[in-house]
Amino acid sequence: MRVQVVIIGGGPSGLLLGQLLHKQGIEAVVLERKTKDYVLSRIRAGVLETGMVRMLEEAGVAERLHREGFVHEGTQIAFDDEMFHIDFKALTGTPVIVYGQTEVTRDLYEAREAAGAKTIFEVENVAIHGADSDAPYVTFDKNGTEHRIDCDFVAGCDGFHGVSRQTIPLGVRREYEKTYPFGWLGILSRTRPVHDELIYASSPRGFALCSMRNEKLSRYYIQCALSDHPGDWTDDAFWQELKRRIPEEVAERLETGPSIEKSIAPLRSFVTEPMRWGRLFLCGDAAHIVPPTGAKGLNTAASDVHYLYNGLRRHYQDGDDEGLDRYSEQALLRVWKAERFSWWFSGLLHRFPDQSPFDLKMQEADIAFLRDNESQQRAFAENYVGLPY
Ligand code: APR
Ligand code: PHB
Numbered sequence: 001m002r003v004q005v006v007i008i009g010g011g012p013s014g015l016l017l018g019q020l021l022h023k024q025g026i027e028a029v030v031l032e033r034k035t036k037d038y039v040l041s042r043i044r045a046g047v048l049e050t051g052m053v054r055m056l057e058e059a060g061v062a063e064r065l066h067r068e069g070f071v072h073e074g075t076q077i078a079f080d081d082e083m084f085h086i087d088f089k090a091l092t093g094t095p096v097i098v099y100g101q102t103e104v105t106r107d108l109y110e111a112r113e114a115a116g117a118k119t120i121f122e123v124e125n126v127a128i129h130g131a132d133s134d135a136p137y138v139t140f141d142k143n144g145t146e147h148r149i150d151c152d153f154v155a156g157c158d159g160f161h162g163v164s165r166q167t168i169p170l171g172v173r174r175e176y177e178k179t180y181p182f183g184w185l186g187i188l189s190r191t192r193p194v195h196d197e198l199i200y201a202s203s204p205r206g207f208a209l210c211s212m213r214n215e216k217l218s219r220y221y222i223q224c225a226l227s228d229h230p231g232d233w234t235d236d237a238f239w240q241e242l243k244r245r246i247p248e249e250v251a252e253r254l255e256t257g258p259s260i261e262k263s264i265a266p267l268r269s270f271v272t273e274p275m276r277w278g279r280l281f282l283c284g285d286a287a288h289i290v291p292p293t294g295a296k297g298l299n300t301a302a303s304d305v306h307y308l309y310n311g312l313r314r315h316y317q318d319g320d321d322e323g324l325d326r327y328s329e330q331a332l333l334r335v336w337k338a339e340r341f342s343w344w345f346s347g348l349l350h351r352f353p354d355q356s357p358f359d360l361k362m363q364e365a366d367i368a369f370l371r372d373n374e375s376q377q378r379a380f381a382e383n384y385v386g387l388p389y
Helices: 012-023 050-058 064-069 088-092 101-116 236-243 247-254 299-316 327-349 357-372 375-386
Strands: 005-008 028-032 070-072 074-077 084-088 096-098 123-129 138-141 143-152 153-156 174-189 198-202 209-215 217-224 260-272 280-284
Touching: 005 012, 012 028, 012 050, 012 101, 012 153, 050 096, 050 299, 064 101, 070 280, 074 088, 074 357, 084 088, 084 236, 084 375, 096 209, 138 280, 174 236, 198 327, 209 236, 217 236, 236 260, 260 327, 280 299, 299 327, 327 357, 327 375, 357 375
Parallel strands: 005 028, 005 153, 074 198, 153 280
Antiparallel strands: 070 096, 074 084, 123 138, 138 143, 174 217, 174 260, 198 209, 209 217
C-alpha cells in the first residue's frame, strides 16, 4: 500500500491534519493504537482558541461546535475570597469557545468516516523506517499480520507516549522538561456550572478550577498531592475541599452531585526539538506537553497542524518546500510561547511545597498586578485567547 502521508495517532492532532489534507485531495491514512471508543472516552480540557475554531471550520467540522459550544468573553480569577474578571472581548476583540476536546474528536471521526478516509484502529508495533531518506515507510501489526505502507511523509501525531518522537535519534533530539510537585484531581458531574465563566482560583489550600462542558455538565479540579489516588477521594471530600478553595459566595451557590468521572493528572512542561527529522514531522503531544492551566494543550497541537498542513499543501500544490523546511522553527516559536504562558499561569495560582514566605508574597503581588494593571490583563488575554499563527 502507498499513500502520500501516513499519520500516526488518531487523537485530535492526527484527525484534524487528516481532515484538512483530505479537503485538499492529499491522501492520508491514520494509524491508531486503540479503538475509537477508547479514544472517545478520554476526558481532556475544553477551551478552544479562535485560531483552532477557524481550522475546524476550514476542515468542515465546526457546525456542532457553533451550535452547542459556549462563547466565553472572559474568565474569572479568584484568590482567597476575592474574585476579578478578565474581559477577553474588550481587551483583544476575541472570545474563546468552551467545547470539550472529546466532542471535537468525535466530530472529526464523524467527518473522517463520512469522507470515506481510511483509519486503521488497534495497530501494534508501529515502526517508522527511512524517515531521513527519500523513501520512508511505516510498518505495523494488525490482527497478528505485519503490514507496510510506503509514503512521502510521516506525521507523528501519537501523543507523549508514542513511537514517533523516539524514532528521532538521541544525538539529534534535545528534550526540555519540568515536572511539578502536584497533580490535578478532576471530576465531571451532572450539575449546573457554578458560574457562566471559568473560575481559576488560588487559595492557601491550593489551586482549584471551576469549568464546564454544558449547562448541565460541570468539570471541577483541585490541586492534589502526586501520591493521591482518585479512590482516596470520596465525592463528598472533593466537594468539601473545592468549596474551601473558592470564594465563599461562589461556594454557597455550588451545586454538588455524584461524580461520573474522577481522575488525577500530573502536571508537566515538556518540549522536544527539532520537531522535524527528514520526512518525519511531530505534531501535538508527541512534541510537547503543557500543564493544563490555561488549556493550551489542544490549541498548541492545532497550531502545529496549521503549519504542517500548510507546508504539505504548498509542497503538493505549488512544489514549494519552504513551509516544510520552516515547520520546526515556526511551530517551536509558538510552542515555547504557549509553554511560557502555561508555566507562568501554573506558577501564579498553585501552592508549591517549598514556597518561602517571600515566594508567597511574590505570588500575591503577581495576582494583584494582574487584577490592577490593564496592560498585564491584555497580555494575559492575548495569551489565553491564543497568540496569532
Ligand atoms: N501507534 C499508533 N497510535 C498511537 C501510538 C502508536 N505507537 N501511540 C499513541 N497512539 C495514539 C494514542 O492512542 C492517541 O489516540 O495517538 C493518539 C495521540 O492522541 P493525544 O494523546 O490526544 O495527542 P494529540 O492528538 O497530539 O492531542 C493533543 O492536547 O489537550 C491536549 O493532551 C491533550 O490529547 C490532547 C492534546
Ligand atoms: C476543562 O474544562 O477541563 C479545563 C478548562 C480550562 C483549563 C483546563 C481544563 O485551563
